[in-house]
Amino acid sequence: MNNFIDYVKLYCRSGKGGAGSMHFHRAKYVPKGGPDGGDGGRGGHIILRANRNYWTLLHLKYQKHIIATDGGKGGESRSFGKDGEDKVLEVPCGTVVYDGDTGEWLAEVKEDGEQIILLRGGRGGLGNWHFRTATNQAPRYAQPGEPSIEKNIILQLKVLADVGLVGFPNAGKSTLLSVVSAAKPEIADYPFTTLTPNLGIVAYRDGRSFCMADIPGIIEGAAEGKGLGLRFLRHIERNAILLFLVPADADDPQKQYEILLAELEKYNPVLLKKSRVLAISKSDMLDRQMIDEMRQQLPTDVPVVFFSSVSGMGIDELKDLIWTELNKAENRVIEISHAPIDVKVIEKDEPQIEGDDEPHTIYLNEQDDWDISKYKGIGWDE
Secondary structure, eight states, X not given: OOOOOOEEEEEEEOOOOXXXXXXXXXXXXXXXXXXXXXXXXXXXXXXXXXXXTOOSSGGXXXXXXXXXXXXXXXXXXXXXXXXXXXXXXXXXXXXXXEETTTOOEEEEEOSTTOEEEEEOOOOOOOOGGGGOOSSOSSOOOOOOOOOOOEEEEEEEEOOOOSEEEEEOTTSSHHHHHHHHSSOOOOOOSSTTOOOSOEEEEEEOGGGOEEEEEEOOOOOTTGGGTOTTHHHHGGGGGGOSEEEEEEETTOSOHHHHHHHHHHHHHHHOXXXXXXXXXXXXESXXXXXXXXXXXXXXXXXXXXXXXXXXXXXXXXXXXXHHHHHHHHTSGXXXXXXXXXXXOOOOOOOTTSOOOOOOOOTTOOOOOTTOOOOGGGGTTOOOOO
């Protein structure tokens, strides 16, 4: 079973605000006690929170409906209704939220503990105590709570790593990750051994370290959906630098590198703005003369290093080069535009978003100041 889940679609609904109370004070020695209806409670929010202890969205795969509770009704003696319970979605750092119907980007969380309110719970209605005036001393109406908000959302994980390994299948990406870190990716001599991204922490000098991500192999036409590249190309967006791996036994290393660049450009041209390092793997099969000849055929606008994961040749040089590139200011943050994604048409058996407006209900917008005078004289039912 594949436990790396980086895409889930959920139906979310925040809580409805509780209705205000229409109540009048009643006591044995207090004739005509007047209105004392309390306010309704706020409906529960749907909150998205980044948690570094999560690496995938597996825990949300089977939770198709996320529903917060409604706020409680107001009570007598100006008692407030109970607030609805918030629903908090714990997600890995680097999770992006899209509208499940339109594909529009909504939000994202990157740092541990960062949280946003995806859907706000409805505000509670005001009790009739707020509507008393000198000419209307017994208002027999209260305000209903704001309605809940319903939305289909898509959560999409984009792996956060300092270095992203980019290369054709069997270029030696998983082997390199297993050598420089404690990660244990599957390694075999057939294509597409890596079916999911793998992360590893690479130890550097003086206790320093950086995170490396092994992205599944990219083939020509990946941006059009061939192979596995289209599904995992988005994970490359969050990498600070891109480490292109080309095996020394490739028929044409220069052409392989150009094909990889072309696929990244088709997917998102911004990716080409990231710093790149070209590493020639399996270089232990080359002698010094062959390395010099191959270096002359490779591009000169990108740093090139020859290494071998098996023999350890050039590993330290590769780490030094990566660390140097990571510490360049322009490589720390590369903003990626959030274009809408393609979404599937909602099936008939999936929940639909429908309005539930009620007559004689006034809904307050976020910017409203709750000025009670504007609502006096309106005949609301409790």
